Amino acid sequence: MASDIWKQDFNRRDFLRAGAALGLGGSALWLAAACGASGTPTPAANASPTPLVYPKAEIDGDLTLFNWSQYMDPGVIDKFAKHYGVKVNTPYFDNMEDMLTKLNAGVSYDLTFPTMDYALNLIKAGALLPIDHNQLANWSQVPAYFNDPWYDPKATYSVPYAIWTTGIMWRSNKVKGMTGSWNDFWLQAPTFHDKMFLLNDYQEVLGMSLLRKGFDINSGKKSDLDTAVSEVLNIRQGLRGFETDDITNMVNGTAWIHHSWSGDAYQVISQVNDPENIQYETAKEGVPTGNDTMAIPKSAKHPGTALKFIDWMLAPENASANVDYFGYPQVSTAGIARYQSTIAKQYPFLDMSLDTAVNGLREIVPTGDKRYLWIQEWRKIIYS
Amino acid sequence: MSANRLWRLLLAPGALWLLVLFIAPFGVVVAVSLGTTDFVGRVHFGWRFENYQSILDPLYYPILLRSAIYALETTGLCLLIGYPVAYTIARFGGRFKNLLVILIILPWFADYLVRIYAWFVILGDEGVVNGLLHAAGLPGSPPVIFLNRPFAVVGGLVYDYLPFMILPIYAALDRMNPALIEAGKDLYGSPAQTFLHVTWPATIQGVIAGAILVGLPSVGDFATAQILGGTNTFMIGNLIQDQFSGAGDWPSGAVLTIGLMALLSVMMIFYLRSTARAPGMTS
Numbered sequence: 001m002a003s004d005i006w007k008q009d010f011n012r013r014d015f016l017r018a019g020a021a022l023g024l025g026g027s028a029l030w031l032a033a034a035c036g037a038s039g040t041p042t043p044a045a046n047a048s049p050t051p052l053v054y055p056k057a058e059i060d061g062d063l064t065l066f067n068w069s070q071y072m073d074p075g076v077i078d079k080f081a082k083h084y085g086v087k088v089n090t091p092y093f094d095n096m097e098d099m100l101t102k103l104n105a106g107v108s109y110d111l112t113f114p115t116m117d118y119a120l121n122l123i124k125a126g127a128l129l130p131i132d133h134n135q136l137a138n139w140s141q142v143p144a145y146f147n148d149p150w151y152d153p154k155a156t157y158s159v160p161y162a163i164w165t166t167g168i169m170w171r172s173n174k175v176k177g178m179t180g181s182w183n184d185f186w187l188q189a190p191t192f193h194d195k196m197f198l199l200n201d202y203q204e205v206l207g208m209s210l211l212r213k214g215f216d217i218n219s220g221k222k223s224d225l226d227t228a229v230s231e232v233l234n235i236r237q238g239l240r241g242f243e244t245d246d247i248t249n250m251v252n253g254t255a256w257i258h259h260s261w262s263g264d265a266y267q268v269i270s271q272v273n274d275p276e277n278i279q280y281e282t283a284k285e286g287v288p289t290g291n292d293t294m295a296i297p298k299s300a301k302h303p304g305t306a307l308k309f310i311d312w313m314l315a316p317e318n319a320s321a322n323v324d325y326f327g328y329p330q331v332s333t334a335g336i337a338r339y340q341s342t343i344a345k346q347y348p349f350l351d352m353s354l355d356t357a358v359n360g361l362r363e364i365v366p367t368g369d370k371r372y373l374w375i376q377e378w379r380k381i382i383y384s
Numbered sequence: 385m386s387a388n389r390l391w392r393l394l395l396a397p398g399a400l401w402l403l404v405l406f407i408a409p410f411g412v413v414v415a416v417s418l419g420t421t422d423f424v425g426r427v428h429f430g431w432r433f434e435n436y437q438s439i440l441d442p443l444y445y446p447i448l449l450r451s452a453i454y455a456l457e458t459t460g461l462c463l464l465i466g467y468p469v470a471y472t473i474a475r476f477g478g479r480f481k482n483l484l485v486i487l488i489i490l491p492w493f494a495d496y497l498v499r500i501y502a503w504f505v506i507l508g509d510e511g512v513v514n515g516l517l518h519a520a521g522l523p524g525s526p527p528v529i530f531l532n533r534p535f536a537v538v539g540g541l542v543y544d545y546l547p548f549m550i551l552p553i554y555a556a557l558d559r560m561n562p563a564l565i566e567a568g569k570d571l572y573g574s575p576a577q578t579f580l581h582v583t584w585p586a587t588i589q590g591v592i593a594g595a596i597l598v599g600l601p602s603v604g605d606f607a608t609a610q611i612l613g614g615t616n617t618f619m620i621g622n623l624i625q626d627q628f629s630g631a632g633d634w635p636s637g638a639v640l641t642i643g644l645m646a647l648l649s650v651m652m653i654f655y656l657r658s659t660a661r662a663p664g665m666t667s
Contacts, residue, residue, distance in 0.1 A: 094629065095629075095630070097425065097629055097630055097631065097632040098629035098630070100424055100425035100632055101425060101628050101629045101632060101634075102629075103425075104424070104425050104426050104427065104634075118424075121423055121424050122424055124423070124424075125422070125423070125424040125426070127424060194529055195509075200630075202630075202631075236615060237615075237616070239614075239615045240532050240614055240615070241532050241613075241614045241615055242615060252504070252508055252509075252510060253508070253509050253510035254508060254509050254531065254532075367423040368423070371423070375631045375632075375633065378631070379443055379631070380443065382615075382618065382626070382630075383443045383444065383446070383447055383618060383623070384443075384446065
């Protein structure tokens, strides 16, 4: 098997040779595709000490926001569009790999929302534009830690967006006897497999199963992963599905118990007729957590508008409105204060602080051979 | 000779179309299939023919088998539903024939996703049908789980591809001389015998065309299984899509794409040869 598929590097010349050999070297479309696929700088380009060229925070066209669905208040976006007289397009991705695939396919997005570990990799790959904090009037809203977070020294390429935890959401009028453990999936599967979903995200599913068996959430040991996978396979057969849209599944009643993200539980609560029946728990074996970021891809056509939008989101009134809608603590002084004074107060099971993201248990996307191993293990789960 | 040149000139737009929209993208797929992806999923091109070994990964077998079964079931159901519909329109449609054909195509003017999501409202756990079943006193909540099950996927495929079965069969029936059926009756054939010995053979090419038009796309369909399916309904199309947007493994996705295209091409060639040999189908 091609186990080193993730680590070998080929350059642009290899590609052109490939094109020529196929007798299509002269095709303009072919070359255009080549630029789309390999026109981004190689990792080596990042190492060179050329001075950073910061985009200016000024409106330079319409904005394309590339985000998870239901992960930002459309009202805040509409206000931005009206205030600056621009159009805002909001295409969605299903998960981080989906985002990378579309970025790599050469589609231009002005602003995207990688999780911290993906931001780290995109920075290493030289795929992001630097962000000048002096051009952001509301940068002072960013908490001290995130002026120099672990994934982005000096916050050169990213602005923090939201903090999440991963846990289990359920309907307490249907499902009883939850114990605050990842084992609840196994406990409830015999009765409720028809109404149970796991997230369609290999890091979350493997991480959850690893934690339950007492392994490292980012384990690279094949034996650990084999155990984690065989445990998931035990409940997989009757499972209703793998899905990242936990909100829709819970709201329309398809799911009664769902592997889910904290803020999504809040969105379900705010959408159903019986909010008192929606519960969310984190597991005693370990709570996966982290934060997303706002980042401007090198392929952005309107980085100026993107910067303006970042600043807009950091503005206290917008951060507060956004928190009210999407249910996650947005990483800004106002956003976190809003979350703690409203959502966390009303629903103690959703309580979390900045410390959650700073000192929590992080899922780090595997790279190299380890990535190949994780993907192979995940394939055993979804292809069987 | 100048007429010949004119014809060649007229071929140019079509050839350009093929080159730009099929051959060039296909070349990109081939190039990707021989490359690798790096830690942020960027493709690096190379000559890794060993990538093609992955097509034999035993993990894929159940998915290939499932896709074939779903496609066969879809084709069979479309034939069972489509033939009587086509027959009724062709034989008894009278002056409403064209209107009836248009009515069959009409829903396909609405976006596929919109129509599929409508199924959620109708067949969801708390949807219309389950509401009626519950009101009728059926136990369970919900009384019947329709979605995320294999039959939901096959149902969705039948729903989506049915017109492709009806239209060619309708065309074959419409072309057939109704006097042949009268002749069958005159020769004391029962309705069943007449159908079996006269109508069916006269329309078999329409049936084969319908089967190809339904079967081939349903083998490669992914949206239906993705939206209506569950954990046990992964098809080849989902497998390919997952290589790109789930695993970030472009080369494997490209290898599988080429494999699927090869398989479908073989089936297509088989079909074209069978029609070329068929009598009376040269026009």
